[in-house]
Amino acid sequence: MTVVTSGPVADLIAELGDAAVTDSDTMIAYTRDQALLCPSGLPLAVVRARTVDHVVATLKTAHRHGIPVVTRGAGTGLAGGANAIDGCFVLSTEKLDRILAVDEQSRTATVEAGVINGDLATAAAARGLWYVPDPGSRAISTIGGNLATDAGGACCAKYGVTGDHVARIKAVLADGRIIHTGAVTRKNVAGLNLTRLLVGSEGTLAVIVEATMRLRRTPVHTATVAAAFPDTVQAVDAVLAIQAVADPSLVELMDRTTIAAVNDMTHMGLDETAGALLLIQCDGDAAEAEAQRSADACRAAAATELYVSTDAAEGDALMQARRVALTALERRGSTLLDDLAVPVPRLPHMLEAITRIADRHRLLIGTFGHAADGNLHPTIVFDAADPDSADRAHRAFDEMVTRCLALGGSITGEHGVGSLKRRYLEPMIGSVERSLMTGIKAAFDPTGILNPGRAI
Structure with missing residues (x-):
């Protein structure tokens, strides 16, 4: 060396x-x-x-x-x-991994940026509290990273994304100055909201080193519904019907391709004749009643199979099918994971477009995601060693994002822009709006050294 x-x-x-x-x-x-x-x-x-x-x-x-x-x-x-x-x-920042304090009275936890999401959840649970944000990577992703991308998860429709659970941030500017944003008070409208600017900025404005995150009381009751449907259109009909009668903590969708991949890996015995599977979970004192109303809505939307459980362990076992969706698809080849969000009533149009794009480019695309908030993860499976296959995958990816924008959607619901989607940002937000964003970056980072060419 x-x-x-x-x-x-x-x-x-x-x-x-x-x-x-x-x-x-x-x-x-x-x-x-x-x-x-x-x-x-x-x-x-x-x-x-x-x-x-x-x-x-x-x-x-x-x-x-x-x-x-x-x-x-x-x-x-x-x-x-x-x-x-x-x-x-x-x-x-992975070695900045200390949980500095858990305050049961204020229901907050102050942690360094490298603390693993799941470790914070465990520490909170030991005090009878709940750290809500639950990205699929919660067992390995850090709070700092979750804040940098404003990570989501299955519970977003009811409880919001990571940024909805942050009270205060300690960060370091590009020139080494330390700043503190936000407050531990429940209400705070003093000045511009610098905390919300830092959340989701993907390391382009400052380096987050510490955060105070809000905790909730742990729900005592949960109930889970699994419902199979002939196709995704009927599954989305059920999602819309559920929203009229219940407030589930999560509603997860898997399409036929994903169901088959999960079955191949886990041998869970999911119904492979189904065109779509919904996994619905309700929590709180009315969990059982809301789950039953959700099941009734699924039945009315032509569900072919229904299963309702109030047992937490059974519910967790059912949710495992959704948690391993990406891993199951990765077993079939190289993957290019998308992250698209559309208004929930337009989900059928997006799902139909994904099917057409897969057929046109001769690709396997498995779609899963958070149906309750319209956030889909169509995952392209291809052969990275084959230039033609890789080219078709990239073109399919581009067409899916373009269609999402045409439906009034967002190019990213929870993964961030990074370098992968930067070329789509201005078509989505507009040139004037983007210039405002670059102006904000210049105020935080005048010499432009923080993650240049990313996010904005």
Whole structure:
């Protein structure tokens, strides 16, 4: 390994010691997230920050030398937002992993950015409290990463995304200054809402190092409904009918392709003759009654099979089918996962378009997602080693996003823009609106070193 004696890397090592890594074999693990088809570059160094002071020193050094900084948590992102840029510093916050406080009276938890979502949920549960945001990656993704992308999950329709559960953020600006945004009070309208600007900014405005997250009382009762339908149109009819009679915590959809893939992997015995499967969960004191009304709505929408359970363990077992959907599809080839959100009444149009696109490009596309809020994850299965297959996958991806926009939808519901979807941002939001966003970035990061070319 070459010994660096001068320049930005030498300055970094002088400041951080062994927290700064330049060994190429070690750095390779920090160069990309899970969006495997998004480009990634070679960093000058990787910083595995163990303290806020490490983050401050990294940014001061980068600011002084004009070095780009790409911040990453656990690397579970799906839009290329944490992929390294040639000549950058990769700043990992995964070792900032302390749960600093859980306050039962205020129902808040203060954590460092590298705390795993599921670990926070476990710590809250030990106090009889509930950390709600539940992205599919909750067992491995970090709170800092969840905040950076404003991650969602199955419970979003009732409880909102990560940003709806944050009270206060501690972050470091590009020049190394520390800022605090928000308040632990339940109400706070003082000044501009800097917290909401940081949430979802994908590391382009500041580096989140600590957050105070809101907790809820744990629901005592849950009830689960599994309903099979001849096709996705009838399943969406049921979703609309359910929303008129109940307020479920989640309504998850799987199409025929996904059902078959999950069956192949798990041998769960799901109905492979069904065109769609809905998994519905209700919570709270009225959980059983709401689940029954949901089941009645499914029956009226021509459900071919119905199962209702008030047993929490059975409900969790049913939900396992949805949790392994992506893993099951990944067993069939390389995957390109999309993240589209449309108004719920327009779900049938989006699902129909996905089917047509799959047929036209001769691809397997399995669709699953959060039907209650219109957030779908059509997953293209293809052969990455075959240039023609990869080209068809990219064209299919582009057509799905274009159709989503035509239906009044969003190019991302919970995964972020990253580098994967940046070209679609202006067509969605408009040029004037995008210029406002770039102006905000310039106010936070005048020299443009924080995750350049990403998110906005």
